[in-house]
Each structure stands twice: as C-alpha cells, then as structure tokens.
Amino acid sequence: xxxxxxxxxxxxxxxxxxxxxxxxxxxxxxxxxxxxxxxxxxxxxxxxxxxxxxxxxxxxxxxxxxxxxxxxxxxxxxxxxxxxxxxxxxxxxxxxxxxxxxxxxxxxxxxxxxxxxxxxxxxxxxxxxxxxxxxxxxxxxxxxxxxxxxxxxxxxxxxxxxxxxxxxxxxxxxxxxxxxxxxxxxxxxxxxxxxxxxxxxxxxxxxxxxxxxxxxxxxxxxxxxxxxxxxxxxxxxxxxxxxxxxxxxxxxxxxxxxxxxxxxxxxxxxxxxxxxxxxxxxxxxxxxxxxxxxxxxxxxxxxxxxxxxxxxxxxxxxxxxxxxxxxxxxxxxxxxxxxxxxxxxxxxxxxxxxxxxxxxxxxxxxxxxxxxxxxxxxxxxxxxxxxxxxxxxxxxxxxxxxxxxxxxxxxxxxxxxxxxxxxxxxxxxxxxxxxxxxxxxxxxxxxxxxxxxxxxxxxxxxxxxxxxxxxxxxxxxxxxxxxxxxxxxxxxxxxxxxxxxxxxxxxxxxxxxxxxxxxxxxx
Numbered sequence: 001x002x003x004x005x006x007x008x009x010x011x012x013x014x015x016x017x018x019x020x021x022x023x024x025x026x027x028x029x030x031x032x033x034x035x036x037x038x039x040x041x042x043x044x045x046x047x048x049x050x051x052x053x054x055x056x057x058x059x060x061x062x063x064x065x066x067x068x069x070x071x072x073x074x075x076x077x078x079x080x081x082x083x084x085x086x087x088x089x090x091x092x093x094x095x096x097x098x099x100x101x102x103x104x105x106x107x108x109x110x111x112x113x114x115x116x117x118x119x120x121x122x123x124x125x126x127x128x129x130x131x132x133x134x135x136x137x138x139x140x141x142x143x144x145x146x147x148x149x150x151x152x153x154x155x156x157x158x159x160x161x162x163x164x165x166x167x168x169x170x171x172x173x174x175x176x177x178x179x180x181x182x183x184x185x186x187x188x189x190x191x192x193x194x195x196x197x198x199x200x201x202x203x204x205x206x207x208x209x210x211x212x213x214x215x216x217x218x219x220x221x222x223x224x225x226x227x228x229x230x231x232x233x234x235x236x237x238x239x240x241x242x243x244x245x246x247x248x249x250x251x252x253x254x255x256x257x258x259x260x261x262x263x264x265x266x267x268x269x270x271x272x273x274x275x276x277x278x279x280x281x282x283x284x285x286x287x288x289x290x291x292x293x294x295x296x297x298x299x300x301x302x303x304x305x306x307x308x309x310x311x312x313x314x315x316x317x318x319x320x321x322x323x324x325x326x327x328x329x330x331x332x333x334x335x336x337x338x339x340x341x342x343x344x345x346x347x348x349x350x351x352x353x354x355x356x357x358x359x360x361x362x363x364x365x366x367x368x369x370x371x372x373x374x375x376x377x378x379x380x381x382x383x384x385x386x387x388x389x390x391x392x393x394x395x396x397x398x399x400x401x402x403x404x405x406x407x408x409x410x411x412x413x414x415x416x417x418x419x420x421x422x423x424x425x426x427x428x429x430x431x432x433x434x435x436x437x438x439x440x441x442x443x444x445x446x447x448x449x450x451x452x453x454x455x456x457x458x459x460x461x462x463x464x465x466x467x468x469x470x471x472x473x474x475x476x477x478x479x480x481x482x483x484x485x486x487x488x489x490x491x492x493x494x495x496x497x498x499x500x501x502x503x504x505x506x507x508x509x510x511x512x513x514x515x516x517x518x519x520x521x522x523x
Contacts, residue, residue: 003461004105004119005440005468006155006447014116018084021061022112027052029065033093033214036149037100044471045112060084063103065096075157076122079103081114094216095122098155108471109464125407127381127415128446129158129220130439133422135165135228136252138184138198143428144208150435150472152215154443159212160287160417162222163200166230166249170199171221173276176269178235186248190502205280220339221281224289225270226259226323232269233257239266241301242515252423253503256294256512261323262303271330278334286331290324290340291361296512300519313351321351328353342370342380354378359417361385374412381415382407388442390420390434393496395489399482403441403455416446423499429475436476440465 002011022041027050028034034051041047049063057064063086071078071091077099078089086103090096102121106114130151132139139147148159163171169183185197200208212219229239230249237243241260249255260266278286295316298304304319313319328338332355339357358380360370374380382388387397387405407416418439425431444458462479469476484492 002106002109002117003457003464004102005458005461005465006444007452007457008102008119008121009449009452010118010120012118014082014118017082017116018060019110019116020081020084020086020114022047022107022114023061024048026050026061026063027057028063029054029057031065031093031096033097033216034100036152036215037104040104040471041107044108047112057085062086064088065090065099067091067093067096071095073122075126076120077102079106079117079119079121081106081117086114094157097152097216101153101155104153104471105464105468108467123155123447124449125381125415125446127158127417128156128443129160129381129383129415129417130156131160131162131222131383131417131419133162133165133420133425134170134200135162135168135224135231136422137196137426138168138170140198141200141204141208145211146428147431148208148212148215148217150439150474152217153468153472154439155447156443157216158218158220158285158415158417160220160222160419162224162287162419164222164224164228164231164289166228166255167252168197168199168248169231169235171205171277171280172199172201173273174202175272175276176236179232181235183231183235183248186250188250190251202276202280209281218283218285219281220283220285220287221277222287222289223270223273223277224287224291225327226261226320227255227291227293228289229259230255230257233259236269238263239269241297241304242518244515251502251504251507252499253505253508254292254294256296256508258293258297259323260301260303261298261319262301262305262307267326270327274327274331278331278336284336285339286336287339287359288324288327288331288356290320293320295320297515300515318351324356325351325353328356357381359383361419374410377412379412379414381417382413383417383419388416388418390418390438391422391425393489393492394438394477394482394484395492396496397438398484398489399438399441399459399479400455402438403444403453403458405445406450407445409450416442418442423502424496432475433477433481436469436474437462437465437482438477 030051030053038049065088068089074092075094077095079099080087088096088099132147167186169179173179180199184199189196209219233240234246234248237245239259240257298316308319311322331338339359341361342358360380360382387401
C-alpha cells in the first residue's frame with residue numbers, strides 16, 4: 001500500500017495487469033507547468049521525460065494528461081495506472097498539477113515501477129494557505145521560490161506574503177522611496193549588533209508572483225495597518241499621531257506607535273501604497289493586517305478624537321472598525337477582497353464591513369464572536385495560533401496536536417492556513433525544522449476529507465514522507481523532536497520564552513509616559 005500525503009479520497013490497488021515502468025523512453029503530455037516535475041524525475045531517477053503533443057502518445061510507459069468535464073471538482077483529479085501507462089484526468093490544469101504531485105510519491109515509493117491502481121481525489125477546502133513573514137527576516141527571491149515549491153508539493157494553493165512590519169518594510173513603493181531606502185533596514189536585532197535589511201523590487205515581486213502562478217498558487221500580499229508600521233513612520237513621521245521621530249524597530253513585540261486615524265493624509269498614504277501593491281498582485285486578494293493595534297496614541301490624539309466625534313463612534317475600537325472599513329471600501333472598488341486578522345477587541349462589529357474576510361488567529365479566545373460572525377455571513381479561514389503557527393516550539397504544539405485540530409466546517413469557513421512567523425526563524429535550516437513534518441499534518445487537514453484522516457495512519461506513513469522531503473533536501477524535525485518528551489518539550493518552551501526579553505515592555509511603558517507628558521504640556 002502507498003502512503004500518499006495528503007491522503008487521497010480513494011486509492012484502489014489491482015493485482016492484475018502490467019506495471020508502469022519509468023525509463024528513458026517514457027513520454028508525458030506537453031503542458032506549460034511540467035518543468036518542476038521534469039526536474040524531479042531527472043534528479044531522482046536520472047530519466048529525461050519526452051514531452052509529446054496530445055494524441056501522439058501510444059503504448060506503455062507513457063504519462064497521459066487529459067482535461068475532461070467528467071471530473072467535477074476544479075482542483076480534483078483521477079490518476080489511473082493501467083495497461084502499463086499512467087493516465088491523469090482533470091477538469092482544469094490545476095487538478096492535473098496536483099495529480100503530478102501525487103505521482104511523485106508513487107514513483108519514489110515504487111522506485112519508478114508503479115502497479116495498476118486508481119486514485120480519485122479532490123480537496124476538502126478551497127483555501128489552503130501558507131504565510132511567510134518576510135518582515136522580521138528578509139528572504140531572498142530564491143529562498144522564497146523554495147518555500148513556494150515545497151508548498152506546491154503539499155497541494156497548497158495560496159501564498160500569503162507578509163511584507164510590512166515594524167522591523168522592516170520589504171516591498172518597493174515608487175511614490176514613497178524612503179520606505180525601502182530607510183525602512184527596509186534596521187541597525188540590529190534585539191541585543192545583537194548585526195544590521196539586517198533587504199527588500200523586493202517590483203520586478204522581484206512580479207517574478208515571484210509568476211512563479212507561484214506556474215504552480216497554481218494565488219499570492220496574497222499583506223500590508224499591515226494600522227499597527228505594525230514603525231518602519232513606515234521612521235521614514236514619514238507625519239503618519240503617526242504626534243509626528244514622532246522613530247527608528248525602524250530593532251526588537252520584537254507589539255509597538256504602540258500606529259498610523260493616525262484622524263489625518264486625511266494617513267488615508268492618502270494608505271491608498272497610494274495600495275495602488276502600487278494591487279497592481280503587482282492580480283489575484284484579487286489583499287491582507288490588511290489589523291492586529292495588535294494598541295490604541296493608546298489614539299486616546300491622546302486630538303485629531304483621532306475629533307474623527308470619532310464626527311463619525312459618531314463610541315470608542316477607539318470602533319475607530320479601528322471605521323479605519324479598516326474605509327480602506328476595505330477602497331480596495332473593493334478595485335475588485336479586490338480584503339482579509340484581516342480577527343484582532344483583539346474585534347467585538348461590536350456594527351462598524352466593521354461584513355464583507356471583510358477574517359483570518360482566525362485566536363479561535364479559542366474569541367469563539368463566541370467568531371461563531372456569531374459566521375452565522376451573520378462573514379467568510380473566514382482558520383489559522384488558529386494553537387496549533388497552526390509553525391514557529392511555535394514542538395513543546396507547545398506537537399505533531400499530533402497539529403494533525404488532530406479540526407478547523408470547522410460550513411460554507412463560511414472555507415479554508416486553512418499555516419503561518420510561519422519569523423522572529424526566531426532567521427534562516428532556511430530553522431524554517432525547515434519548524435515547518436516539517438508539521439506542514440504535512442496541516443496540509444492533510446486542508447486537502448483530505450475529514451473521514452479519511454487518521455493520525456495513526458499518518459504517523460505510520462512518515463518514513464515515506466521523509467523520503468519525499470529528503471528529495472528536496474529538507475532538514476525536517478525528527479519524530480523525537482516533533483513529538484518531544486515532557487522534559488524536552490519543557491526545555492523547548494523555556495528557550496522559546498526568551499522572547500519576553502525582546503518584547504520591550506519596559507521601553508513601551510517609559511515611551512508611553514513620555515508621550516502622555518508631552519500631550520499634557522501642550523494642553
């Protein structure tokens with residue numbers, strides 16, 4: 001029996017008939033998305049497949065791809081090995097592409113000698129996402145492409161790209177050149193002394209977007225507002241409530257300086273940036289962040305208070321609802337769907353546009369609000385920090401917890417996403433360790449039907465999964481690491497909790513006192 005990840009809906013093996021044998025004469029139907037599969041076969045089997053036009057393929061040892069309306073699901077496929085050949089049927093090319101990801105595993109596990117079988121398969125969720133945080137640490141174009149290839153291997157179809165942060169602005173905006181000239185670099189990280197920086201030119205962005213599209217992956221950029229914007233305020237102080245002169249943040253944690261909601265110039269900046277971002281990302285999705293926006297500055301700012309009075313808002317939480325809704329309406333007019341985190345305090349949503357999609361980061365903490373909004377028609381997808389945050393130590397979220405979590409169903413809960421925050425993930429070695437095999441567990445939840453899931457079967461198939469990861473030089477966590485003992489888990493958790501030293505809580509307390517003092521003197 002084959003161990004395929006994510007688990008297909010149906011696998012039927014036959015004891016009769018010739019096998020498909022991969023050899024130097026094997027051909028494959030010519031398609032524009034074959035390059036990575038061809039590279040895989042050449043690398044692993046030293047076989048160069050022959051691309052053949054449709055209708056040319058005859059006889060054994062061929063891989064035949066056919067698009068047909070007989071396959072109902074747009075991303076579904078049927079893979080049949082019979083008469084010594086492999087036949088792939090799909091409604092659209094995306095389904096055929098996913099069939100090729102399955103075929104890779106069949107080839108590896110059979111050593112290129114696949115027996116007669118039939119696989120029928122389609123995804124459980126339409127949205128199957130992975131988020132990469134490039135704000136804390138910059139990843140090169142080639143590194144981003146590697147993330148994309150590994151996501152495609154797991155049949156993930158949305159690349160959520162976190163591009164703006166307190167600690168670094170990563171996307172070129174031509175109207176505001178300081179954002180990358182100054183905002184993309186910090187002087188050091190936490191208590192270190194090594195500068196860090198980097199950004200993506202608009203040409204880099206286009207290259208990566210095209211790369212994702214070749215792998216049937218949409219790209220959703222994140223422009224995080226109104227918080228997590230110290231890197232922008234460091235370049236343009238007038239974006240803050242009190243025109244503060246700040247440096248690009250060097251420590252992790254939530255910062256208290258956010259965009260001023262009382263200035264029209266703030267909204268103009270946001271709209272200008274969005275105009276350039278949306279031009280680069282054509283998949284009609286934009287993430288607006290919305291999380292961890294501390295309202296202390298708004299409470300003191302006369303312009304924000306004036307805005308609240310003019311709009312009839314009761315408090316600063318409603319002011320953020322106004323802020324997010326106004327930006328949402330701007331991007332909606334351009335044909336885009338807005339996404340935001342279900343941030344702390346997002347209750348009383350009368351002032352928050354209901355067509356904004358929520359990315360759930362705290363289901364357990366806000367379950368009542370989430371359920372009420374689902375019933376009211378708000379679309380959501382689930383990336384609850386426990387257990388879907390890939391940066392969390394295995395002592396907090398082990399492999400079984402990630403696998404067993406049920407994200408919820410219903411027409412308004414339409415997907416799953418695994419975020420990789422990178423405060424403590426500075427390089428690919430650490431990224432591999434954090435992501436794998438945990439991403440495999442989450443990918444199976446995203447793709448496989450709920451009734452087909454079994455942690456025992458999944459765990460039994462990990463040796464074959466690790467062989468697949470080895471083919472991509474992935475430095476994954478071992479079972480002892482991703483299912484740690486209590487002692488090992490406690491050590492992992494203790495080490496990870498050093499983040500509290502980097503959160504600058506005392507600095508925020510002192511800085512808040514300075515701002516309050518200045519405001520009081522001006523009154």
